[in-house]
Amino acid sequence: MRIVALLLVLSIPSLILLPAPQAIQGQQPKDDQLAPYYPTPQTVVDRMLQLGGLKAGEKMFDLGSGDGRIVIMAAQKYKADATGVELNDSLHRQSMDRIKTLGLGSTARVIHGDLLQQDYSSADLITVYLLPVGNELVTPILEKQLKKGARIVAHDFEFTAWKPVQSLAIDDDGEGRSHHLYLYRR
Numbered sequence: 418m419r420i421v422a423l424l425l426v427l428s429i430p431s432l433i434l435l436p437a438p439q440a441i442q443g444q445q446p447k448d449d450q451l452a453p454y455y456p457t458p459q460t461v462v463d464r465m466l467q468l469g470g471l472k473a474g475e476k477m478f479d480l481g482s483g484d485g486r487i488v489i490m491a492a493q494k495y496k497a498d499a500t501g502v503e504l505n506d507s508l509h510r511q512s513m514d515r516i517k518t519l520g521l522g523s524t525a526r527v528i529h530g531d532l533l534q535q536d537y538s539s540a541d542l543i544t545v546y547l548l549p550v551g552n553e554l555v556t557p558i559l560e561k562q563l564k565k566g567a568r569i570v571a572h573d574f575e576f577t578a579w580k581p582v583q584s585l586a587i588d589d590d591g592e593g594r595s596h597h598l599y600l601y602r603r
């Protein structure tokens with residue numbers, strides 16, 4: 418009886434853990450949101466920045482930066498100049514507080530605003546974790562603004578107008594979820 422109960426408990430996570438793309442799509446974004454808040458696991462953040470080939474001193478932007486985890490790792494571990502853009506008041510405040518606490522204020526910051534209204538012309542690397550509609554709206558902005566050679570790393574949802582130069586499947590992020598990353602170069 419105990420063995421049956423244990424097997425049942427062990428099988429529950431695999432029943433309820435959806436792959437990341439389905440999980441985020443199941444959440445409803447509000448009003449002008451291009452994606453709901455659904456944070457990238459830290460292990461996947463690291464893989465995104467590795468895939469994007471981020472180097473010390475380069476400028477990176479995370480479009481819809483949530484709690485600032487990508488910006489913070491880019492500045493702290495990769496020594497990049499990192500900027501997030503976040504619409505949500507409390508996520509913006511939370512990420513700026515964390516940046517201050519970590520003493521990263523000179524190389525990391527989060528703009529409180531709409532990611533469709535910013536200037537990305539100085540970017541060496543862009544990271545995004547938005548729904549497909551978000552990627553579609555961002556496409557013409559990046560095509561117009563990005564300099565030649567700039568890289569874009571997209572989490573889970575492709576930019577359908579572009580062909581990735583590399584893609585990466587992560588079968589398990591450590592919590593049983595799978596992820597896909599796509600690298601593009603302008």
Ligand SMILES: C[S@@+](CC[C@H](N)C(=O)[O-])C[C@H]1O[C@@H](n2cnc3c(N)ncnc32)[C@H](O)[C@@H]1O
Nearest residue numbers: 450451452455456457481482483504531532546
């Ligand atoms: C899926 S979460 C990704 C968060 C973070 N980039 C990460 O990977 O952990 C998407 C984020 O985009 C933000 N967002 C959605 N629409 C936005 C917009 N128009 N301008 C700025 N931020 C936006 C949401 O508030 C949310 O924090």
